[in-house]
Amino acid sequence: MKNDFDVTILHYEDPSEIRSGRIRSTQVHFHPALDRERRFRMPDQDDAPPIKTIHFSLGPQKLFIGRLTHAAASVDQRLAFARVMEDLERQGVTFRKTRVTPDDLNELAGSYELLIDASGKSGPLAPFPVEPELTPFQTPQRKCAVGYFKGVAPVRPEGVSITVVPGVGEMFEIPALSESGPVTVLFVEAVPEGALDAFKGVKTPQDFQNRMESILKESFPDIFGRLDPGQFSLADEQAYLLTAITPVVRRPYAMRNGTLVLGCGDSAILADPITGQGCNTASYCADRLYETLLERRDSPWDETVGADYWNRVRTYVKEVTEWTNAMTGPLPGHVVNMLMQAAADQSAADKIVHWFEAPSTAHAALFGT
Ligand SMILES: Cc1cc2nc3c(=O)[nH]c(=O)nc-3n(C[C@H](O)[C@H](O)[C@H](O)COP(=O)(O)OP(=O)(O)OC[C@H]3O[C@@H](n4cnc5c(N)ncnc54)[C@H](O)[C@@H]3O)c2cc1C
Numbered sequence: 001m002k003n004d005f006d007v008t009i010l011h012y013e014d015p016s017e018i019r020s021g022r023i024r025s026t027q028v029h030f031h032p033a034l035d036r037e038r039r040f041r042m043p044d045q046d047d048a049p050p051i052k053t054i055h056f057s058l059g060p061q062k063l064f065i066g067r068l069t070h071a072a073a074s075v076d077q078r079l080a081f082a083r084v085m086e087d088l089e090r091q092g093v094t095f096r097k098t099r100v101t102p103d104d105l106n107e108l109a110g111s112y113e114l115l116i117d118a119s120g121k122s123g124p125l126a127p128f129p130v131e132p133e134l135t136p137f138q139t140p141q142r143k144c145a146v147g148y149f150k151g152v153a154p155v156r157p158e159g160v161s162i163t164v165v166p167g168v169g170e171m172f173e174i175p176a177l178s179e180s181g182p183v184t185v186l187f188v189e190a191v192p193e194g195a196l197d198a199f200k201g202v203k204t205p206q207d208f209q210n211r212m213e214s215i216l217k218e219s220f221p222d223i224f225g226r227l228d229p230g231q232f233s234l235a236d237e238q239a240y241l242l243t244a245i246t247p248v249v250r251r252p253y254a255m256r257n258g259t260l261v262l263g264c265g266d267s268a269i270l271a272d273p274i275t276g277q278g279c280n281t282a283s284y285c286a287d288r289l290y291e292t293l294l295e296r297r298d299s300p301w302d303e304t305v306g307a308d309y310w311n312r313v314r315t316y317v318k319e320v321t322e323w324t325n326a327m328t329g330p331l332p333g334h335v336v337n338m339l340m341q342a343a344a345d346q347s348a349a350d351k352i353v354h355w356f357e358a359p360s361t362a363h364a365a366l367f368g369t
Contacts, residue, residue, distance in 0.1 A: 004293075004294060004297075005293065007093050007094070008093075008094040008095075008096060008112070009085075009088070009093060009094070009095050009096070010095075010096045010098050010100050010108075011085075011095060011096075011097065011098075012097065012098060012099040012100075014085075014095075014097060015081075015082035015083075015085045015086055016082070018077075018078050018081050018082045018085075019078050019079065019082045019179065020078075020238070021078060021238060022238045022240075022241060023076065023077070023078065023146065023148060023238065023239050023240065023241050024077045024078070024241065025077050025146075025241075025273070025278070025279070026074060026146055026172065026174055026176070026185050026187050026273065026276065027074050027075065027076070027077050027080070027176075027279055028051065028072050028073070028074045028160065028174060028276045028279075028356075029045065029072060029073055029074070029075075029279055029280065029283070030068070030072045030276075030280055030356055030357045031068070031069065031070035031071065031072060031357055032280065032283075032284070032357060032358075033279060033280045033283040033284075034070075034071075034072070034073060036283050036284075036286075036287050037283070042084060042087070043080075043083045043084060043087050045073040045075045045080070045177075046073075047075075047177055048073035048074060048075045048175075048176065048177040049073075049154075049158060049175040049176070049177065049182055050071035050072075050073065050158070051068065051071055051072040051073060051074065051158070051159050051160055051174070051175060052067065052068055052071050052072075052157060052158065052159055053065050053066065053067055053068065053157050053158070053159030053160075053353070054066050054068065054159055054160045054161070054162060054353045054356065055155050055159060055160070055161040055162065056161075056162050056164075056339065056342070056349075056352070056353075057161070057162070057163040057164070057222075058163075058164055058166070058336075058339060059163075059164070059165055059166065060221075062222075063339055063340070063342060063343040064339075064342045064343050064346075064349035064352075065157065065159070065349065066342065066349035066350050066351075066352055066353025066354075067346075067349075067350050067353060068159075068353055068354070068356070068357060069354060069357060070357075072160075072356075072357075073177075074174050074175070074176035074177070074185065075176065075177045076148065076176060076177060076178040076179065076183075078178075078179065079177070079178060079179050100119070100125055101125070102125045102126075102127075104125075105125055105126060105256045105257070105261065106256060106257045108259075109256045109257035109258065109259035109261075110257060110259075112259065113259070113301055114259065114260055114261075114262065114293070114301045115256065115259060115260070115261040115262070116261070116262050116263075116264055116289070117261055117262070117263045117264070117267045117268070118263075118264050118265045118267060118282075119267045120265060120266045120267060121245065121266040121267075121270050123263075123266070123267030124250060124263055124267040124268060125267070126254045126256060126261040126263065126267075127254050127256075128250035128251055128252055128253070128254050128263050128267075128268055129250060129251050129254075130248060130249070130250050130251075131249045131250060131251055134249035134317070134318060134321045134322070135247065135248045135249050136325060137246060137247055137325070137328075138246065139192075139246055140192065140244035140245055140246050140272070141191075141192075141247070141272055141325075141328035141329075142169060142170075142189040142190060142191065142192070142244065142245075142272055142274060142328060143189075143190045143192055143197050143199070143242070143243075143244045144187070144188070144189060144190075144241070144242070144243045144244060144245070144273060145187070145188040145190065145199045145208075145211075145212070145240075145241070145242050146185060146186070146187045146188075146240065146241045147185070147186050147208055147209065147212055147234055147239060147240040147241075148176065148178050148183040148184070148185055148234065148235040148236075148239040148240075149183060149184050149185075149186055149209075149212075149232060149233065149234060149235060149239075150180075150183060150184075150231055150232070150233055150234075150235055151227060151228040151229075151230070151231030151232035151233060152173070152184035152186070152223065152226055152227055152228075152232065153226040153227075153228065154175055154184065154226075155173065155226075158175055159175075160172060160173065160174050160175075161173040161223075163220060163222075164331070165195075165196070165219065166330070166331065167191065167194065167330070168190070168191055168194045168195050168196050169188065169189045169190040169191045169194060169196040169197075170188075170189040170274065171186070171187070171188055171189075171196075171219070171220050171223070172185070172186075172187040172189070172276075173185070173186055173187075173223055174187065178235050178236075178239070179236075180235050180236060183235045183239070186212055186216075186223070187273075188212075188215060189272075189273070189274055192244075195219070196215065196219065198211060198214075198215055199211050199242055202242065205234050205237050205238075205239075205240060208234065208240040208242075209232075209233060209234050209240075213227070213232065245270060245271070245272050245273070246270075247270055247271050247272050247321070247324070247325060248270050249268070249269055249270070249317060249321055250263060250267075250268045250269070251268075251310060252264065252268035252269070252285070252306070252309065252310055252313075253303065253305075253306025253307065253309060253310060254306070255302075255303055255306075259301075260301045260302060260303065260305055260306055262289060262305075262306060262309060264282060264285050264286050264289055265278075265282035265285070265286075266278060266282070268285075269281055269282070269285065269317055269321070271320070271321060271324045271325075272324060272325070272328055274324060274327045274328055275320070275323060275324045275327055275355075275356065275359075275362075276356060277320050277324060277356075277359060280320075280359075281316070281317065281320050284313065284316055285313045285316075285317070288309060288312040288313050289309055289313075291312070292305060292308050292309040292312060293305070296308065315360075316359070316360070319359050319360045319362075319363035319369075320359040320363075322363060322366075322367065323355070323359055323362040323363050323366055326366055332366065335365070335366060338352060338365065339352065351365075352365075
């Protein structure tokens with residue numbers, strides 16, 4: 001984009017603040033997102049442990065190990081964002097350190113031909129209207145507790161492991177790369193007030209670690225059995241996160257003071273992380289946004305450009321959103337049957353795991369579209 005457009009990024013943390021800050025995500029990028037990053041020559045994620053498989057368990061029962069078509073990767077966003085910012089800065093992209101407010105948009109609108117609101121889940125700054133048919137919930141469906149740990153022996157073959165405990169929540173175990181080297185991400189998605197919703201009152205990294213260890217012991221003995229008691233610890237003091245997200249989809253364009261504002265990422269499309277799709281959806285939308293602007297570069301950037309962008313991403317956003325929202329409810333009977341069938345059929349297991357690389361296939365399996 002930097003070669004096609006003159007871009008200024010307004011951001012309130014510089015790379016060193018991001019590096020030393022709190023973890024933000026579990027950030028698994030599936031291969032379509034990694035392919036886009038290569039195409040845009042972004043810093044590569046090749047030093048991350050390759051995620052080639054997804055292990056799936058229902059309660060204590062291990063059902064299958066499905067194979068992804070290409071490796072996925074998780075690089076601590078503190079590291080990845082800092083690297084990307086430094087790389088863009090080297091290539092001449094302008095950064096202005098400031099915390100933008102919704103009121104600032106009017107003034108910014110006078111200085112730029114286009115604004116992109118990528119303010120994440122603390123946004124949006126622009127008045128993007130909510131899309132009611134893609135926004136069924138008014139409260140979080142899960143409480144999220146994530147820690148990056150040392151001292152957990154990986155599953156074999158190396159990959160993500162998902163354990164669904166019906167009615168209670170999910171545990172995700174993800175190999176990732178952080179500043180300190182390889183880590184194991186342990187991510188609890190707890191149904192509010194259920195048995196896994198056990199991180200209330202956590203105030204210190206040690207509290208968090210103790211709470212995670214007792215949850216593993218009580219509910220996830222397979223992971224507990226792979227802890228090295230002498231080594232098990234958070235990767236650093238900031239390597240834990242407690243959050244809860246109310247999913248909301250907004251139409252990702254609005255006019256402000258005569259200037260078009262487009263939304264990309266969580267500011268417009270905010271999902272529960274249960275299917276690990278937020279970064280992947282943001283990447284898809286950013287790519288389509290770029291294509292839209294390239295095709296419309298010689299015409300005025302008005303509301304019709306916003307509508308064009310939304311038309312290009314709407315089907316993908318609908319499919320990934322409906323799949324993700326469905327996963328926070330009770331698993332439908334036909335999905336449980338598919339999971340059971342996958343236990344005895346490797347190609348069925350691979351198909352289910354492919355849902356994460358191609359959300360339209362998940363949507364088709366769930367809703368028959
Ligand atoms: C627990 C958890 C696990 C997840 N796991 C996955 C996963 O495995 N795979 C996946 O694809 N997605 C995952 N996600 C979702 C993913 O992290 C987000 O979708 C993704 O990071 C969104 O990117 P973004 O750029 O829109 O927002 P962000 O990553 O939040 O970035 C927004 C940036 O804007 C800056 N900013 C915000 N407001 C302002 C302002 N007013 N002025 C200036 N700057 C501002 C912030 O500093 C921030 O750096 C997960 C999310 C959570 C919470």
